[in-house]
Amino acid sequence: NAGVTQTPKFQVLKTGQSMTLQCAQDMNHNSMYWYRQDPGMGLRLIYYSASEGTTDKGEVPNGYNVSRLNKREFSLRLESAAPSQTSVYFCASSELGNVPGELFFGEGSRLTVL
Amino acid sequence: QKEVEQDPGPLSVPEGAIVSLNCTYSNSAFQYFMWYRQYSRKGPELLMYTYSSGNKEDGRFTAQVDKSSKYISLFIRDSQPSDSATYLCAPSRGTDKLIFGTGTRLQVFP
Numbered sequence: 001n002a003g004v005t006q007t008p009k010f011q012v013l014k015t016g017q018s019m020t021l022q023c024a025q026d027m028n029h030n031s032m033y034w035y036r037q038d039p040g041m042g043l044r045l046i047y048y049s050a051s052e053g054t055t056d057k058g059e060v061p062n063g064y065n066v067s068r069l070n071k072r073e074f075s076l077r078l079e080s081a082a083p084s085q086t087s088v089y090f091c092a093s094s095e096l097g098n099v100p101g102e103l104f105f106g107e108g109s110r111l112t113v114l
Numbered sequence: 115q116k117e118v119e120q121d122p123g124p125l126s127v128p129e130g131a132i133v134s135l136n137c138t139y140s141n142s143a144f145q146y147f148m149w150y151r152q153y154s155r156k157g158p159e160l161l162m163y164t165y166s167s168g169n170k171e172d173g174r175f176t177a178q179v180d181k182s183s184k185y186i187s188l189f190i191r192d193s194q195p196s197d198s199a200t201y202l203c204a205p206s207r208g209t210d211k212l213i214f215g216t217g218t219r220l221q222v223f224p
Binding site: 004035048096102103105107 | 120122146148155156157158159160163202204206208209210211212214215216217
């Protein structure tokens with residue numbers, strides 16, 4: 001069972017470069033999320049999508065854009081990467097109506113911006 | 115004040131010890147209290163949750179909520195090296211938008 005799949009797992013960028021993190025889930029969930037995890041800061045929500053065709057800002061959206069391509073896929077784009085965006089990024093999905101607050105996470109994408 | 119506060123640890127205990135992990139929160143609207151476990155270089159996964167106040171037991175794990183003091187606890191009995199992980203509390207209003215604590219790193223040594 002694949003669950004939530006993120007690519008790439010590791011990436012090194014130079015300041016000002018752009019890149020897209022890809023996420024796909026095979027659980028037919030409506031909701032998808034992008035979080036970043038930093039030491040001492042915990043998991044912080046960047047963007048989420050409650051259903052196909054909708055996206056909303058989370059706690060730390062600046063410097064990021066998202067696309068909910070279809071029900072399965074939710075991508076996160078960094079248009080002009082900055083060292084402050086060095087982090088581990090997690091994609092997650094859920095289905096409201098199941099266990100409230102049960103999110104299924106991918107294994108993470110480790111991004112370093114030099 | 116942060117909505118959720120959690121001691122980051124690390125907490126190092128011998129195998130067989132009883133472990134207590136704690137969080138405090140400030141928003142009285144939270145109704146569901148989740149505990150996620152995250153192994154090194156993996157994504158978090160839901161360990162257990164409670165609704166409103168009270169206790170919930172699942173094997174060696176007990177989750178406890180005291181809404182009057184806004185205090186959340188996770189107890190691990192007979193801790194094992196395989197319990198070594200980071201534990202994140204995450205209260206919720208019943209939606210899937212969670213507020214995560216910073217996580218407590220636990221190490222159980224043989």
